Amino acid sequence: MKATVRGLAGLAPSLLVALVGAALLRITVGSDVFLQYVKEGLRLPLIASGLVLVGLGIAGVVGRLTEKRREPVMRFGRDAEGNAVWLRPTGHDTDSAGDHGHGHDHDHGPRVAWLLTVPAALLLCLTPPPLGSFSANRDGTDAVVEQAGYTQLAAQPAPATPGAPASVSLPTPMSLTEFIGRSHDPQKSLEGRPVRLTGFVTAGAQPGEWYLNRLVVSCCAADARRLRVLVHATGPTPATDSWVDLTGVWHPTPGTSTTAAPRIDVAERHAVPQPRAPYRDVPPSDG
Template structure:
């Protein structure tokens, strides 16, 4: 009967992967958008393998002979010799036969159950404030910013311009979107985005130091900030530009928290 647990675990893991990808965007909290097909295929394969294992082990369990216990003359009970064939000849009696596996494998059931019943949130202020250096933004050929109206920028572009095109941002009101973390280095608080190459495990922060009047918004809350770049050199090894904030507006968390896009004004 214990051997049924191993294929059941595969079905549980596969079902959890399918639950967060098929008809759902929960997977975006953990992996980049382009990996969705791979996650779906992986989940389907795990479910298929688990189902095959359940059928195989279930049939084997139903074919097991009934154990016959007889009472000996001394009052003890013994099993008839023919009933010993209920165990696989390759089983060593300790659950290490071909259908068994390491007990630690059952720990995989915990994250699978978490994904099935309550999906953990995306990474937030805890990760952003404890990661080391911020993402290094390479120099790019930035287009010339026209006019003096509000200019929505992605965090990456704002940080890159603060390093390589600070004159283009001088006096300009920019609009950024991100989540809040505690301040440091003279800032009242930080505005952050997390960027990933593959999945949440390799997340790195895009960070802007915010200077604002009034209390800081709650940690992990998503806000849209309007402000101006504060003059000063930005360390290229860990670029964190400073922003003088003019207004802060609470906004809903985006469906894809790791996609760094410029905010849409008026949305």
């Protein structure tokens, strides 16, 4: 019985490798779940890694089973001193007695590797959410927005409708990166221009204000950095971590720090689903 248990335990490291590989394939092949953990460009490397791990795991299981089939059948008995030991057939008894019943199976591997079973099992069975308000509320995680030579925003006239004022223009879809950059533009290219922004909600310090956020990554969720805009709006604050699409106008706030979140006065907002790639800061689309 003990030999059987040891034999099954010998398969565990290879099964663990295959489990990790299967988890990688589950979140990348035919799924966008991986975008909640890493940037989009890592899909192919993750697929390749998953295939390699599954292959190594299967090869390890096959090799272990083949090795077990070639081993001589052991029997239970006693050595010359009367100690109970597992004995190999004639020609192997001396070695087995010296091993005191352990069967020469000491290949347990580092025990810390078993911690991999937790994230692998979670990825196979569940879909943990992307980073949200907890990460966005941490101090010192602001993304650096480099200044650029912004051009003036061209007005986008709304489609002509009977009775509508001719001066009405559509808001300009804009990423939070561009909005924050333009808020520091000496030419004040945002002034008076309606814009559309999309992000997730975190609570503000004062009634009637909250933050619109995006998290951007260089590689994976571990290096996420925050982009945030201070929102002033009437009505109840949307639920924390909910995604919203809002339309508003930049509100200049002279004398504030250049690291402070720029302010927008909101005229309209509505809830939207979480985007496919939550860590990619892009302008909102009509789709």
